[in-house]
Amino acid sequence: MLFTLCIVSAIAFLAMHREIRRAICQALGRHLLQRVAKRKADIYEKVGVVPKIARTVGFFHPYCNAGGGGERVLWTAVKSVQTDFPNVISLIYTGDLVSSEEALRRVKTTFEIDLDSSKVIFVPLKLRFLVSPAVWPRFTLLGQSLGSMVLGLEAICRFAPDIFIDTMGYAFTFVVVKAFLNIPVGAYVHYPTISSDMLKSLKEVSIVSKVKGAYWRWFAKIYSQAGRHADFVMTNSSWTQNHIASLWGKDINLSVVFPPCNTSELDKVDILRPRESSLLYLAQYRPEKNHKDLLHSFAFYIQQHPESPAKLLLVGSARNETDLKLVESLKGLAQKLKVIERVEFIVDAPWPKVVEYLGTCSIGVNYMWNEHFGIGVVEYMAAGLIPVVNNSGGPKFDIVIPWIGKPTGFHASTVAEYAEAFQKALTLSTQEQQEMRVNARSACARFGEHVFMRDFGDVFAKLLREVYAKD
Structure with a gap:
């Protein structure tokens, strides 16, 4: 009517x-x-x-x-x-x-x-x-x-x-x-x-x-x-x-x-201290964030490198019952892929806890196709995580781009490409890791208030x- x-x-x-x-x-x-x-x-x-x-x-x-x-x-x-x-x-x-x-x-x-x-x-x-x-x-x-x-x-x-x-x-x-x-x-x-x-x-x-x-x-x-x-x-x-x-x-x-992007608190994180071999994905629990594909990529990576101690942290908010059901289905998928022991699901974490994760994980993941910008990726870089992002949208064209001619992260599109990028990021030498973390944080200055x-x-x-x- x-x-x-x-x-x-x-x-x-x-x-x-x-x-x-x-x-x-x-x-x-x-x-x-x-x-x-x-x-x-x-x-x-x-x-x-x-x-x-x-x-x-x-x-x-x-x-x-x-x-x-x-x-x-x-x-x-x-x-x-x-x-x-x-x-x-x-x-x-x-x-x-x-x-x-x-x-x-x-x-x-x-x-x-x-x-x-x-x-x-x-x-x-x-x-x-x-x-x-x-x-x-x-x-x-x-x-x-x-x-x-x-x-x-x-x-x-x-x-x-x-x-x-x-x-x-x-x-x-x-x-x-x-x-x-x-x-x-x-x-x-x-x-x-x-x-x-x-x-x-x-x-x-x-x-x-x-x-x-x-x-x-x-x-x-x-x-x-x-x-x-x-x-x-x-x-x-x-x-x-x-x-x-x-x-x-x-x-x-x-x-x-x-x-x-207000990264003032993240700028205080010590980006040169040793990190855990953990992958962090900050994203709301919504279908378009492609958590399922990420689990497949992580499982493929573990299958290729079973000796790796890597873990995956999924941190995001759930707006309603539908989002919570998605979390449960993701847990079921992780169980099916035999990586449930390596994956942690965190729902509606307070900001101080998120900052803690940003300060301890090594890799920051973005898996959404054609994300228009990607503030979460900026937060990764400001906190010293090495970003592995989708080869599309804002993360590709505006955020994870060379800084003063030096790389600031990795791009990927397929399950296999993500697994390969995880391996590259986690096996960088200490010096290579530190250089990329410093470059990534420096690049964040473009997105300041x-x-x-x-x-x-x-x-x-x-x-x-x-x-x-x-x-």
Whole structure:
């Protein structure tokens, strides 16, 4: 019913004459900006910023209180704005209906980010359910995209900003913001909603698969059109950038801004002390993390080198009962592969315990195909582990790359290649190990919080200049 209503409403609006649609949008946009002008002036006076140059930036992040890597990006971006642009007020469009004090307290405890609360305004969104996949059991991509447009309209109706930045990947909001407000739009993209890899992976052998393929290609086309409404786009990795460029066009203002990785605690780990012959895999217990293939690789390695004392530690969080069932199935597989005595399963370990593992294991493993970035790999390298990563995505193109002409780890794709990489990493001489650990840690400087703030600030300055140019 909801999907049908959204489709009918969209068709009815699009059926109007183009000039009529434009006139309606512009009239509503002017009303929204006029309505919020007095509110902005009161805020500027209360906070003590310079009214003539003061502006508001709206961060569209419906799940701002989740506490994950995407939220670290959001709050570090807000910190960048507060640090370099003191006359800018940050609006947070969110469906997390908690008090601002509670939300900022969690930012402090989770990310160790201190913010000026007087320059952060939370704008509550009541229609967040429209972007939940549970609401759209069929045609999920399209449903969530239409839902995000409605949610984006709610956001600007509640508080029209001077700059709009999406940090969660809702590209269809750009269309709404441009149509009604025609203000500068920025985006930080963690991964594309649909990618060329998804399109290539679909084998169109049946009627159903052919229909699905046509649907995906059509969606990719409208997703591309929506994305082109952004003025400046930041991506978290070369892999994401390449996919966005292929979808949205190479003529858009596109730049890689690596996500902020807080490795200050890991930098204190002594990377030159002897390590246990253990492999560590930090990853949530989800199917796409490929724990099963890792167990097969480890079993193959042990089969080839039974004299090895190596052990495998699987450390990750479990979100729900489904994830816990996956853990049990992995234990069964380890038993079947006859490596259960060498594998340890750790669920929801506290961070201090994770740091302990990072300080004692020798090898850090990444097994996910086409991971868009790979913060866990950065943590391996900062703590002095030698990374063995999948030969794809961010780990291949951005993280485990030569540093000053010297290797920082190993790449692998197949079960046999991983087993071979484990053997190479574990049999390096002491000097070779130490050199690679030092190189890997040095390479992590590219992913520091200060680097993100600098690069994000450069893009934000361009958005701000566009605002001033229009005034």
